[in-house]
Amino acid sequence: xxxxxxxxxxxxxxxxxxxxxxxxxxxxxxxxxxxxxxxxxxxxxxxxxxxxxxxxxxxxxxxxxxxxxxxxxxxxxxxxxxxxxxxxxxxxxxxxxxxxxxxxxxxxxxxxxxxxxxxxxxxxxxxxxxxxxxxxxxxxxxxxxxxxxxxxxxxxxxxxxxxxxxxxxxxxxxxxxxxxxxxxxxxxxxxxxxxxxxxxxxxxxxxxxxxxxxxxxxxxxxxxxxxxxxxxxxxxxxxxxxxxxxxxxxxxxxxxxxxxxxxxxxxxxxxxxxxxxxxxxxxxxxxxxxxxxxxxxxxxxxxxxxxxxxxxxxxxxxxxxxxxxxxxxxxxxxxxxxxxxxxxxxxxxxxxxxxxxxxxxxxxxxxxxxxxxxxxxxxxxxxxxxxxxxxxxxxxxxxxxxxxxxxxxxxxxxxxxxxxxxxxxxxxxxxxxxxxxxxxxxxxxxxxxxxxxxxxxxxxxxxxxxxxxxxxxxxxxxxxxxxxxxxxxxxxxxxxxxxxxxxxxxxxxxxxxxxxxxx
Numbered sequence: 001x002x003x004x005x006x007x008x009x010x011x012x013x014x015x016x017x018x019x020x021x022x023x024x025x026x027x028x029x030x031x032x033x034x035x036x037x038x039x040x041x042x043x044x045x046x047x048x049x050x051x052x053x054x055x056x057x058x059x060x061x062x063x064x065x066x067x068x069x070x071x072x073x074x075x076x077x078x079x080x081x082x083x084x085x086x087x088x089x090x091x092x093x094x095x096x097x098x099x100x101x102x103x104x105x106x107x108x109x110x111x112x113x114x115x116x117x118x119x120x121x122x123x124x125x126x127x128x129x130x131x132x133x134x135x136x137x138x139x140x141x142x143x144x145x146x147x148x149x150x151x152x153x154x155x156x157x158x159x160x161x162x163x164x165x166x167x168x169x170x171x172x173x174x175x176x177x178x179x180x181x182x183x184x185x186x187x188x189x190x191x192x193x194x195x196x197x198x199x200x201x202x203x204x205x206x207x208x209x210x211x212x213x214x215x216x217x218x219x220x221x222x223x224x225x226x227x228x229x230x231x232x233x234x235x236x237x238x239x240x241x242x243x244x245x246x247x248x249x250x251x252x253x254x255x256x257x258x259x260x261x262x263x264x265x266x267x268x269x270x271x272x273x274x275x276x277x278x279x280x281x282x283x284x285x286x287x288x289x290x291x292x293x294x295x296x297x298x299x300x301x302x303x304x305x306x307x308x309x310x311x312x313x314x315x316x317x318x319x320x321x322x323x324x325x326x327x328x329x330x331x332x333x334x335x336x337x338x339x340x341x342x343x344x345x346x347x348x349x350x351x352x353x354x355x356x357x358x359x360x361x362x363x364x365x366x367x368x369x370x371x372x373x374x375x376x377x378x379x380x381x382x383x384x385x386x387x388x389x390x391x392x393x394x395x396x397x398x399x400x401x402x403x404x405x406x407x408x409x410x411x412x413x414x415x416x417x418x419x420x421x422x423x424x425x426x427x428x429x430x431x432x433x434x435x436x437x438x439x440x441x442x443x444x445x446x447x448x449x450x451x452x453x454x455x456x457x458x459x460x461x462x463x464x465x466x467x468x469x470x471x472x473x474x475x476x477x478x479x480x481x482x483x484x485x486x487x488x489x490x491x492x493x494x495x496x497x498x499x500x501x502x503x504x505x506x507x508x509x510x511x512x513x514x515x516x517x518x519x
C-alpha cells in the first residue's frame with residue numbers, strides 16, 4: 001500500500017517473514033485470512049498454511065503480527081490497552097476514533113472487567129470482530145466477485161429498508177477506497193473497520209429475530225433488537241405487527257392444548273389424575289367442540305397492548321443503559337428485557353386473570369369477557385384482578401433469562417461453526433433454536449406459572465380461603481410432591497412445536513404483505 005495511505009495493517013503486515021524464513025509476498029495484498037482470521041473463515045490464499053505450506057508457520061506468523069500491532073498500540077508499555085493507549089496508538093496509524101468508539105472497543109473485549117485489554121483479550125476481540133466483518137462483507141458482495149461496488153451497497157441497504165441514491169453510495173465507497181477503483185475489496189473493508197466498533201451488524205439481527213417470530217403463548221421473552229435503519233424507516237412496527245398477527249393465529253390454533261393445560265394445572269391431582277385424551281373428552285362433553293377455545297379471545301386481545309408497552313418500555317430502559325445505536329450486551333439485554341416485561345405484564349395483568357377465568361368457566365357461567373369482568377369486580381373487588389401477580393413477576397426472570405441465554409448460545413455456536421458465507425441460519429436451524437430456548441425457559445419457570453394460575457383461579461370458588469404463594473407451594477409439595485408443580489406440562493410442551501412453526505410461517509407471510517423484504 002502507498003505510504004500516504006497506510007492502513008491499520010500496512011505498518012504491521014508488510015515485510016513480515018515466516019518463522020521458517022520464507023518471505024511473504026509483500027507486493028501482494030494479504031488474503032482474507034491474513035490479519036486476524038484465526039481460522040474464522042477461508043478465502044484468498046488462506047488454506048491454513050503459510051507460503052512455506054506449513055500450518056504451524058502461518059499460526060506463528062499470525063501471532064507475531066498481532067503481537068506487533070499490540071505493542072504499537074500499547075504506548076505506555078504496561079502490557080494492556082486502555083482508552084488513552086488506543087487513542088494515541090490508532091492516531092499514529094492514521095486511524096482516528098471518537099472516545100465513545102474506543103470505549104465500545106474496550107467494553108466489547110474486556111472479559112475481566114478491569115477497564116483495559118490485555119493481549120489475550122485484544123486477540124479474542126479482533127478475531128471475533130473480523131469474523132463478523134467477513135459475514136457483512138460477503139452479504140454485501142452480491143456478485144460474489146470479492147469486491148463491493150456502489151450498486152451492491154444500494155441494493156443491500158434497500159434490503160434493510162433504506163433507500164439511498166448511487167451518488168450517496170459512492171460517497172460511502174470513497175471513505176474506504178484506498179486505490180481509487182471505486183470498489184472495495186476485503187482488505188480495504190477489513191482495514192477500515194477492524195478497530196471500529198461496528199457491533200450492530202444488520203445481517204445477523206435481520207436473520208436471527210426471536211421474540212417477534214416465536215409465540216408459544218407466553219410473552220415473557222426479551223424483545224428483539226432492531227437495526228438503526230429499521231427504527232428510522234419504521235420497519236420496526238411492521239415487524240411487531242407481523243409478530244402480533246402471527247401470535248394471534250398461533251395461539252388460536254393451539255388454544256385447545258392451552259385450555260387443557262390450564263384445566264390440568266388447576267384441577268388435576270393425585271385423586272383426579274387427568275390425562276390428555278380424558279381432558280379433551282371432558283371439555284367436549286361439557287360444552288361441545290367450541291368449548292375447546294374458551295379463553296382464547298382475551299388471550300389474543302392482550303397481544304397488542306402487551307407487545308406495544310413492552311417494546312416502548314424496552315427502548316426507554318435501553319437509553320439508561322446504553323444508547324439508541326448501541327447493541328446491548330447479554331446481561332444488559334436481560335435486565336432491560338426483564339424490566340420491560342414486568343412493566344408490560346403489570347399493565348395488562350387483569351387480562352391474564354380474565355383469560356384464566358374464561359378458560360375455566362362452565363357453560364353459561366358468563367355471557368362474555370365483559371360479563372366475566374363485571375362479575376369478578378362486583379363479587380371479589382379490584383384486588384382479584386391481581387391474583388397470582390407475585391409469582392407471575394418472579395417467573396419473568398428465569399423464563400426470559402434462560403430463553404435468552406440458550407438462544408444466544410445456540411445462535412453464536414451456529415455462527416462460529418457454520419456461518420461462512422452468510423449469517424442466514426435457514427428455517428430449520430431458526431425453528432430449532434427458538435423451540436429449544438423457549439422450551440428451556442418454560443421448564444425453568446413452570447412451577448411459578450402453575451402457582452400463578454391456581455391463585456388466579458382460586459377466587460372463582462366461593463368461600464374459598466385466601467391463599468399465598470408460599471402457602472400454595474407448601475400445599476402442593478405436601479399433597480402431590482414435586483411432580484405436582486409440573487401438572488399440565490405435557491400439553492404445554494405439545495403445543496410448542498406447532499406454535500413455533502405456525503407463528504413463523506404466518507410471520508413470514510405477513511412480512512411480505514406489509515412490505516418487509518425477506519432476503
